[in-house]
Amino acid sequence: MFTVASLFVLATMVLALLRAVRGPTVYDRIVAVNVFGTMTVLLLVLIGFLTDRPEFEDIALLYVLINFVAIIAVLKFELYSSLAGPRAASAEGATEKARDEAADGAGVDGR
Amino acid sequence: MHAVNLFVSLYALWLLLSGHWSDPLLLGLGAASAALAVFVAWRMEGLDHEGVPVRIALRTLAYWPWLLGQIVLSNLAVARCVLDPGRIRPRMAWVPASQKSDLGQVIYANSITLTPGTIAVHIDGGRILVHALEGASIDDLRAGDMDRRCTRVEGDVGPGETVGGT
Amino acid sequence: MTLALEILSWACIVVGGAFCLLSGIGLMRMPDVFTRMHAASLGDTLGAGLIILGLVFQAGLGADLVGVKLLLILVFLLFTAPVATHALSKAALLDGQRPWTADGQPPEATLERGDIADDDFLEEIRKDRAGGGAGRAD
Numbered sequence: 001m002f003t004v005a006s007l008f009v010l011a012t013m014v015l016a017l018l019r020a021v022r023g024p025t026v027y028d029r030i031v032a033v034n035v036f037g038t039m040t041v042l043l044l045v046l047i048g049f050l051t052d053r054p055e056f057e058d059i060a061l062l063y064v065l066i067n068f069v070a071i072i073a074v075l076k077f078e079l080y081s082s083l084a085g086p087r088a089a090s091a092e093g094a095t096e097k098a099r100d101e102a103a104d105g106a107g108v109d110g111r
Numbered sequence: 112m113h114a115v116n117l118f119v120s121l122y123a124l125w126l127l128l129s130g131h132w133s134d135p136l137l138l139g140l141g142a143a144s145a146a147l148a149v150f151v152a153w154r155m156e157g158l159d160h161e162g163v164p165v166r167i168a169l170r171t172l173a174y175w176p177w178l179l180g181q182i183v184l185s186n187l188a189v190a191r192c193v194l195d196p197g198r199i200r201p202r203m204a205w206v207p208a209s210q211k212s213d214l215g216q217v218i219y220a221n222s223i224t225l226t227p228g229t230i231a232v233h234i235d236g237g238r239i240l241v242h243a244l245e246g247a248s249i250d251d252l253r254a255g256d257m258d259r260r261c262t263r264v265e266g267d268v269g270p271g272e273t274v275g276g277t
Numbered sequence: 278m279t280l281a282l283e284i285l286s287w288a289c290i291v292v293g294g295a296f297c298l299l300s301g302i303g304l305m306r307m308p309d310v311f312t313r314m315h316a317a318s319l320g321d322t323l324g325a326g327l328i329i330l331g332l333v334f335q336a337g338l339g340a341d342l343v344g345v346k347l348l349l350i351l352v353f354l355l356f357t358a359p360v361a362t363h364a365l366s367k368a369a370l371l372d373g374q375r376p377w378t379a380d381g382q383p384p385e386a387t388l389e390r391g392d393i394a395d396d397d398f399l400e401e402i403r404k405d406r407a408g409g410g411a412g413r414a415d
Binding site: 075 | 290293295310313328335341353354374
Binding site: 199202224242 | 296299300302303306307308309311312314315316318319322323326341342345346349355358359360362363366367370376377378379384385386387388
């Protein structure tokens with residue numbers, strides 16, 4: 001039965017990838033990537049049971065959280081064209097790297 | 112006080128995930144990592160009034176079974192829509208929210224989003240912008256059953272905890 | 278493990294897989310971003326929930342902590358999924374995506390960037406950009 005569920009999940013991942021390739025807007029692609037991440041978690045859990053290796057549950061647990069943070073980070077970048085808070089960029093002695101990132105953000109903004 | 116709550120919760124989570132109960136060195140290292148996480152949260156100013164809402168935990172436990180029932184029901188409705196896309200009538204409208212505190216409004220908005228078929232898009236004062244897959248879901252939300260239950264979970268609101276307070 | 282528990286867990290896992298597949302199909306069939314998000318939340322809630330519940334029946338809540346970890350995965354999923362969906366829909370709406378409606382009429386309520394008065398983050402970034410540009414000039 002784990003095989004059946006894994007096949008369902010794999011089919012969903014294929015559909016999500018198709019949507020990520022076709023999606024007319026950026027947000028369609030992000031929705032698809034979000035679904036893909038959730039399905040990856042489920043597939044990891046199922047693989048853990050299929051191969052009888054409980055370590056996979058720890059990886060899945062980590063993957064839930066990383067997936068969430070990744071989606072939020074991508075959305076924040078998409079909406080604000082910047083990942084760092086304003087304070088990091090304007091603090092005294094801001095590094096050259098932070099300035100470069102700000103310049104990159106400005107470039108994206110002007111597309 | 113929030114720091115102590117956070118430390119205890121984090122250490123309990125660490126114990127649960129690691130499964131080490133006896134080795135004092137590992138237990139000490141776990142406590143150190145939990146303390147480090149609390150320190151980082153303090154540095155990031157995360158330990159404010161909404162840090163660790165322990166006092167509503169019991170009422171939340173009473174609310175979850177009802178919410179799970181709603182989730183199952185709306186899942187079936189959305190599944191019907193997926194199988195027959197001609198049924199969908201998307202609507203976007205404002206829905207009133209009667210909660211007093213930030214936490215209560217977050218609970219209500221999260222409940223709305225967690226039930227498939229409705230998404231809470233934006234909170235503005237005492238109302239929530241909701242996108243619904245079927246127009247009827249908006250009317251159900253306006254009838255206010257979920258709203259009343261979330262207000263009950265929120266309980267008494269102390270001074271300084273109202274919306275926009277810091 | 279008793280036969281009844283085995284059958285229950287079997288049914289949970291297969292029905293959960295079917296809900297995941299339905300969310301994938303909905304992802305392909307729905308007309309616009311917002312309706313696709315509804316389809317995606319199908320797999321996030323009942324799809325993942327039933328699969329993990331069925332696996333908990335298999336593992337049991339024993340001393341090897343597998344069942345507890347599975348339940349933790351479910352709890353984290355149920356806490357993070359609505360936040361991600363909310364952020365996604367708000368970002369799409371503020372970027373100018375308009376919800377599709379069946380009769381082609383505009384939705385009865387909507388949101389523009391200007392409607393959010395207290396978006397301090399965006400304001401400070403704009404200020405930063407201006408200041409940063411001046412800093413680079415000298």
